[in-house]
Amino acid sequence: MCRAVDGLPLALELAAARLRAFDPERLADHLEEDLALLSAGGAAVEPRHRTLAATIGWSYRLLDEPGRVLLARLSVFRDGFTADAARQVCADPDPSPGQAVLPGPTGPTGRPPLGGPAGLPGRRVPAVLAALVDDSLVQPYRDAAGGPRYRLLETVRDYARDRLDERGETALLRDRHLAYWLGRARAVHDRAPDDRLDGLRELGPEVGNLRAALGHGFAAGDAARA
Numbered sequence: 001m002c003r004a005v006d007g008l009p010l011a012l013e014l015a016a017a018r019l020r021a022f023d024p025e026r027l028a029d030h031l032e033e034d035l036a037l038l039s040a041g042g043a044a045v046e047p048r049h050r051t052l053a054a055t056i057g058w059s060y061r062l063l064d065e066p067g068r069v070l071l072a073r074l075s076v077f078r079d080g081f082t083a084d085a086a087r088q089v090c091a092d093p094d095p096s097p098g099q100a101v102l103p104g105p106t107g108p109t110g111r112p113p114l115g116g117p118a119g120l121p122g123r124r125v126p127a128v129l130a131a132l133v134d135d136s137l138v139q140p141y142r143d144a145a146g147g148p149r150y151r152l153l154e155t156v157r158d159y160a161r162d163r164l165d166e167r168g169e170t171a172l173l174r175d176r177h178l179a180y181w182l183g184r185a186r187a188v189h190d191r192a193p194d195d196r197l198d199g200l201r202e203l204g205p206e207v208g209n210l211r212a213a214l215g216h217g218f219a220a221g222d223a224a225r226a
Helices: 009-020 024-033 052-061 065-074 083-090 122-134 154-167 170-189 193-202 204-219
Strands: 139-142 148-151
Touching (some): 083 122
């Protein structure tokens, strides 16, 4: 149960209140499926503390737009990511040299379409990522080899994934995620035989991302790429 809610104190408090209705094993199973079970009712409870999602949402609403965009897009990663992977997958293309940044048409959410010249350019991703770390919405850590990595707590990732859906960007970000990991896998395959083992070791921390990318490829009917 602690793992399902990432050990967050508020989440544990809300989960404890649900033990009146569920035994610990059943509650843990429910939480793995849907964190919406953690609702805290009562008029005396401060509104932003009534649900875990509302608590995360309160932090989300304090972000500027680039922070909201990046957090939502980072939800496509599984088991962590590097700063370079975040930039490659989550950034919008920079304008071509000499191309003016013009306001484009908006989609159903009122935002410019993903992939336009505006949005989140790659050069801004490191600073926005650092700000999300400062806000405790992204967690930094080191892999087994000591390399720097980042991850979203599952509770934050669930919330961010919903925001990605609201933005209408889920399918396209999953396509980007698939393309990125396909490129990484091909680069390892194309290495000289003596170097290939090192490449496979580099992909060791990315098992979750590779599985997610393959799953999306097959689900989208793109078996040739997956």
